Amino acid sequence: MSSSQISVAVLGATGSVGQRFISLLDQHPWFKVVALAASDRSIGQPYAQACRWVLNDPMPEYARDMVVVPATPDSIHAKIVFSALPADLAKDLEPQFAQAGFAVCSNASSYRRADDVPLLLPEVNADHIQLVKRQRQQRGWSGCITTNPNCTSTGLTVALKALDDSFGVRKVFAVSMQALSGAGYPGVPSLDIHDNVIPNIGGEEDKVEWEPRKMLGKLDGNKVELADIGFSAHTNRVAVTDGHTVCVSVELSRPADPEAAARAMRDYHAPASARELPSTPRPVIEVRGEADRPQPRLDRLTGKGMTTVVGRIRRDPLLTLKFVVLSHNTIRGAAGGSIYNAELLVKENLL
Amino acid sequence: MSSSQISVAVLGATGSVGQRFISLLDQHPWFKVVALAASDRSIGQPYAQACRWVLNDPMPEYARDMVVVPATPDSIHAKIVFSALPADLAKDLEPQFAQAGFAVCSNASSYRRADDVPLLLPEVNADHIQLVKRQRQQRGWSGCITTNPNCTSTGLTVALKALDDSFGVRKVFAVSMQALSGAGYPGVPSLDIHDNVIPNIGGEEDKVEWEPRKMLGKLDGNKVELADIGFSAHTNRVAVTDGHTVCVSVELSRPADPEAAARAMRDYHAPASARELPSTPRPVIEVRGEADRPQPRLDRLTGKGMTTVVGRIRRDPLLTLKFVVLSHNTIRGAAGGSIYNAELLVKENLL
Amino acid sequence: MSSSQISVAVLGATGSVGQRFISLLDQHPWFKVVALAASDRSIGQPYAQACRWVLNDPMPEYARDMVVVPATPDSIHAKIVFSALPADLAKDLEPQFAQAGFAVCSNASSYRRADDVPLLLPEVNADHIQLVKRQRQQRGWSGCITTNPNCTSTGLTVALKALDDSFGVRKVFAVSMQALSGAGYPGVPSLDIHDNVIPNIGGEEDKVEWEPRKMLGKLDGNKVELADIGFSAHTNRVAVTDGHTVCVSVELSRPADPEAAARAMRDYHAPASARELPSTPRPVIEVRGEADRPQPRLDRLTGKGMTTVVGRIRRDPLLTLKFVVLSHNTIRGAAGGSIYNAELLVKENLL
């Protein structure tokens, strides 16, 4: 198979995550974008006209003149569809695509909790991808759905995985300071966030308290057993373009001083199957030693935005350790994550 | 005594907290500013010329033409000095003033931990002011030193006090998102904080983990017994002018649902001696019911910046409750706090 | 007449300018708010529930429980209505109110260019208010419509008036940097303006190039002759909450050095009829001597937000002088301006 021939499409192409898909798929070594789908008011227009581009990087040339098509299986000829759809639309449309034979790599939350749908961070739980076999069998699909987690769950889970492997994780307090791009476009009105903090993001805390437990859970035969870890989360919006920062306190099962924890994170490697893919983060975790890092503006593009950056690992007076995690919310935490999942599907011959 | 005649001075008058003192003392019903003291390079200049004013509210007229004097007891004729000095200078200068008979109401951290110096939030521990008697006796001072806590400890402690009285507080996780004005002027470079979060504020976490224990402790004869509460703090800087936001998770000794906690906070009143002073917050705590409040830009001026604003009280999956606290860092958390302390000294005839 | 008895209503009460009306009318010495009107989805709800409050100052108590009514003459019993309606709605509704006997003091642009409608800055062209007599005669209204100019035209025109009186103004280059609140709520998406400048505000340049000519024009019998001044404007949006900054270069008819211009502005007084009203700016113009003022955060509240602040008056290499003007866009430039107009109507017995 000449993998450079794999055709892909983006659903929800005009939104902020859709734009990130288009940007990251520019000159991807395996995938070629053949269709951009969006809502009714964009259909039939060249992408450059249909889309209000909000990324710092210019719109890739290849996308400018592509004519936007409807988000239906009939309108698209591709092996893989990347879904940046809102959850309510994703709920209906993604199964239609899976049934019609497409591999749906979704950033939407609609199927993350389904028993037979893998919730994937390839550097954490690449083996969970085997769930798609049960999914196909059970649902009679020739295609499939894979999902990536919520943008705040993402970096948090990667860091916890390294600790869990070495010391066992029991309890986690997590307080996020999340970027504007996580709310899409138009998203947060400027009068709401300028010179301000919004101490709530609807539905987010529930996701952050649940999703890591599935990803850190064991695949046992055909199902994932949720990890027995307690979570408490607070989620906040701050005036940052990209990059979610999370303050974390953890209780570990076995003693760990900050140096040992830093070593465990620095030494952490992706599972073998996820290690040499085009989007594999290099390194998976970067541990910074400065007193005031990670910071979103300075660290979000580490490893092309796929690396999880950790810093300020120190003792916690109540639990075991405290630290700070940073992850690029629309790269590692959204579009880049879905693409990494798709690469794993290819690698595992599950397309 | 005609209290409107009490003469006061401000030490460190040109800094951002010094400016807040000057602003809040404009038309104070009891106090009259008779001297503004600052560092060498300002001495002899009219205040309007010596100072780079950074507050939103214009500089009060009364201060413009006052000539800046040295921060020494000899240069100042006043009953009370408000200290907005940096900690290292405060350490040397404040005792000199106390010895010379001045009541020093200090925002500096230098003496907060001294056994015989009250660390005061009048609406929380007004009785601790009695420590100044021991202080005078022990140190042979005719004046005294009182202190107010760190700006992040402030709102946190007020909210915890209401819970502690009703349910007992055992453990506290606190993650702050602190305003720029807390770092003084010039303070944080814009390139460091624009489009960014700085996940560390030097020395701050240690203060937040210790100071509330003294204020929530019991005054037993001549000393304060630290409250037996465990604290874990993360402190962050965000791009907000004024107002510190703190995400808090607490473990309580007795069961409390969110409604009961809200009631306890709403019903909380300052101790009698601190209840009718010019700077008494009205209310002490405002509990908001919206899903996304408090917010610094919208809520920091509640009760003229002296009220502690609490919101999002909800169950915590690991401990008992989670909530968000907001407090104006240069009003309640700094200059306004010192002034409130001074009013309590007057009320208790301790001047 | 006991002026404290004048009943007023606010149309468009839930928007950002409507909120400013409500804030500024709190404890107004002459006016009492008796009705708040807004669009269909708010009608019947208490104001505190219908409105997403966006001002720094808390919502006034008096407004919280007022039930929102429809914006129709039948629903409102008041002498004056303040209109914060969008231009398209204002176009239809304001004449209905004027016909029904209300004095409409409008912030909308719909009737600013009508020959018989005064476009008013009382400190500039108080005499233009006489146009309402012709308006009533011509249109058969018992009420009337007065308007205040666009928020960027406002400060610019006040500054130009002082120069025009002393030296004659021939040509004006004006480049604005406008605040977020000028776009209303939700207004500008945060992703559009965070870490950014938007170099266009739809329709604004045309207003800035025309409106000052009407206000600086002479009232000749029943009509205003447009001032013979050439204008060129660029308008930009920047990440500032409140306060529009305008860089201005002017060509004057008679020689003027910066000192003479500063003197002309400092000495400028409102016309006699507009001089002692509750909203009269004190001073009309504040001229600052520092090299880097005015600045929106520091100067927007000068004179309670009604004063026009000017600085950096210096020679222009191509024309005569350059300077910078700052004006609070939702106080002097919107709600405060309409209220000042209403006060002038009262003073002139034109209600």
Next chain:
Amino acid sequence: MSSSQISVAVLGATGSVGQRFISLLDQHPWFKVVALAASDRSIGQPYAQACRWVLNDPMPEYARDMVVVPATPDSIHAKIVFSALPADLAKDLEPQFAQAGFAVCSNASSYRRADDVPLLLPEVNADHIQLVKRQRQQRGWSGCITTNPNCTSTGLTVALKALDDSFGVRKVFAVSMQALSGAGYPGVPSLDIHDNVIPNIGGEEDKVEWEPRKMLGKLDGNKVELADIGFSAHTNRVAVTDGHTVCVSVELSRPADPEAAARAMRDYHAPASARELPSTPRPVIEVRGEADRPQPRLDRLTGKGMTTVVGRIRRDPLLTLKFVVLSHNTIRGAAGGSIYNAELLVKENLL
């Protein structure tokens, strides 16, 4: 000559422009960085330790372990030195390097106005580089000094050049909104610029009114005759990381409608000698047709930050045309400009 062997050094390597040099020189096809020089307190430290990195892109690997050396000719073995020194240091040090045989490509303002020093934008006035011959002869130097203009002059001059060639430029009004990185690090305190505009940048207006006249002037034998164009500039600081936006009004000698001006800019090419260099902007000018572009966040990286972006070309009521120019201030307007100048030196065999 194997151009990949040209050794270069960076003076002032730890500042914000120095950092940009280091970032842009990473994997440069011709130049190899062999030394990083900075002030006394950094000397002897590895660069990664000496420098507080402020760019969005991570510090290049090659620089991390380089030991910082003194900024003296004796300490450095290289053909070219890039100077990011402050003007006062540059004044003394740059001639020492030129005398010692180095080609100094400077971003400092110290020698921009010297008769025998080229002030260069290769896409505008590549021929001015010939001045270095006179410079060497006159000063007896084996090395030389070339300079690039002020960051705000840069984009403005590129746009004007295209218009001047086609229509002749007579008068220019320019009002800038400049990014934080232009002030270096620590630069602007956050309390000064957050939620604010600073309407002055010391010394900047004078540069913007003079420098374009030299670059647009004709090289006549051994000297440049200043272009006979009148300039008036206002310069402002806004809360933007990178990218200077300039509102421009121009009077042209020959009639030009917006379409013709757009065509002239789109068709503008660099002089032949400057056309195929590694840093040549592609395109030199990008003209955008949207109503609200260019914007700094979205357009500053056009052409890898070397392209000048122009938009909103429209008629000016007083002069001929108005438009908006955007240029990346630390790439095209600083480090990238100096590197482009160095490439031109190589190409012209003037090293």
